[in-house]
Each structure stands twice: as structure tokens, then as C-alpha cells.
Amino acid sequence: MHVDAWLQAISPLWICLLVGLVIGVESLGIPLPGEIVLVSAALMAAQGVVDPFWVGVCASAGAIIGDSIGYAIGRKGGKPMFDRLGRRFPKHFGPDHIDKAERYFQRYGMWTVFFGRFIALLRILAGPIAGAVRMPYWKFLIANVLGGIAWAGGTTAVVYYLGRVAEKWLKGFSWAGLAAAVLFGAATMLIVKRRAAKMAAQEALEPVTAD
Template identity: 75%
Template structure:
């Protein structure tokens, strides 16, 4: 059973709660399919099953609250927390993943929290890593609120209107909307990865040039 089929079997209020809880748990550092649940709920909104506004509100709340809890966990647990997570979830919290995320944070600061909302890996790591790196909470909160609201509200709005438009032309429009959403998500992720890779290359070049200039 697909996620959207599962969501259709439960009352509207539980759909909203499922969206908020799954996205919240993903945001605090648990690898769950938050984006898939959000897209599925937005498609249900396009069908008239649930309210798109309420879906967006619950998704935003889950993202913001989850990230904040993740921040507190990371601030309290520090590096030992990531060591334990790396042993338990090597595919998501392995040393290479943490190193890339730390490099991205070191380069972009609070913008890493904002843009991290749009990248699957950073969406899981942003809160705990910001806390572990002792980012001031007020800076984290600003980026967290803006990024969470833009990601949740923007995704819900885009998928909702895509679904409504496709409903006029396609019988099986949910697959078309989901396909567009997947393509959009992949394109966004690739763009962010390229930006992060370019930033990392520039930083490495700057570091390697320092001894030469010093000499």
C-alpha cells in the first residue's frame, strides 16, 4: 500500500497529525519519509479529501518544532551523540555524512539550516548538528522558522495546484503530480548538492593556498 492510499483510509484529523508527527520526527533526526508524506497529503488536498491550508500548517509546525527539539538534543549530546548514531545508522549518520554536513555548516552558518530544509540529508541533520556546533539559538530559530515554513508551505501549495490542474486532464493525476514532485525534489537536491560541492571546493582551494602565500 502506497503512502497516499494509506492516508486515504484514516480521518482528516489523523492525516494532519500524521503529517506533523512524521515531519517532526524526521526533523529532530530520525530518518523518516517526511517529504513523501507531505506530498501525499498535498495530493489528497487536491482531491478535496483534506484542507491544503491545514496540511501546510501542520507540516510547518512539525518541521519547526522537530528541528528545535533536534537542536536541543544535539546541544546536549554533542559529538558523542553523532558517534553513537553513526554506529547505529551508518547510511544516514556515517562519518562522511557528518563531515559534509559540518563543512556545509562551517561555510554557510545559519543559511545551512535554512537551505538544509530542502535537502534530505541536511533535513535530518540540521537541528542536531546546529545544537552540537553551539549555533546561537536565536539564529537557528530564525532560519528554522523561515526554512520550515517555506519548505512546507511551498511544497504543499505547489503539489496542490499541480494536482488540481492535472485533475482536469488526467484520470490518474495523482501519479502525474507525484512524478512532478519527485522530479522537482531531485532537481532541488542536485542543485543544492552542486552548490555545497562548489563551496567545499572553494574552501579547500583557499586552505591549500594559505601556506603558499605565507611562504
């Protein structure tokens, strides 16, 4: 069963709570399809199935709370925890993944937490690694709150309005307008992701040297 079909089988309240739960658990460091669930719920909001405001609120809350718990877990477990996870789950927590994420923190600090929301790997690892490298919690919290709201609220808003515009143009058979709306919406959603990708490219070209 596809994610959207699964979501349509439950009530609007549980859709919002489920979105927050999945994103929150993903932010703990457990690989789950948080972005897919969020986009599916936002599209359902565009169809009038659920309120987009509460989708965005629950998604933002899940992202912020989940990352904060992940920070606490990483701070308590430290690097040995990632070593154990790397042996059991090399696809997600292998040494290369952890080293790359740590380099982001060394180079970009708070921006890693903020932009990490828009990158699949960092969305899972940002909270635990921030705790493991002892980033001051107040810095982490600011970046976490701003990043969570920008990603969850922004994604919900863009997908919702894109869905509404698409429905309007479909009813009017204006395929050119629909295509323009889709391209505009897609470009809007990719702005921050491209910024994050540029940050990753700079990291690859300029490796951090040991002091």
C-alpha cells in the same frame, strides 16, 4: 500498502496530525519519509480529501518544532552523540555524513539550516548538528522558521495546485496543457533544490581548510 493508500484510510484531521508528526520526528534526526508523506497529503488535498491549508500548517509546525528539539538534543549530546550514532547507523550518521554536514555549517551558517530543508541528508541532521556546533539559537530559529515554512508550505501549495490543474486538464482531455502544467510545477518545486545542490557542489570543489 503505499503511503497515499494508507493516508486515505484515516480521517482528514489525523492526516494533518500524522503529516506534522512524521516530519517532526524526521527533523529530530530519525530517518522517516517526511517528504513522501507531505507530497501524498498534498495530492489528497487536491482531490478534496483534506484541507491544503491545514496540511501546510501542520507540516510547517512539525518541521519547526522537530528541528528545535533536534537542536536541543544536539546541543546537549554534542559530537560524542554522533560518534555513537555513527557506529550504530553508519548509513545515516557515518563520519562522512557528519563531516560533510559540519562543513556546510562552517561555510554557510544559517543558510545551511534554511536550504537544509530541501536536502534529504541535511533535513535529518541540520537541527542536531546546529546544536552540536553551538550555533546561536536565535540564528538557528530564524533560519528554521523560514526554511520550514518555505519547504512545507511551498511544497504543499505547489503539489496542491499542480494536482488541481492536472485534474482540470484531464477532464478536458487537453494533454498538451497537462504536460505544460506538470513541467511548470516540477520546475517550480526544483528551484530551491537546485540552489541547495549548487551549494553542495561548491562545497565539494572548495574544501574548508583548517585554521
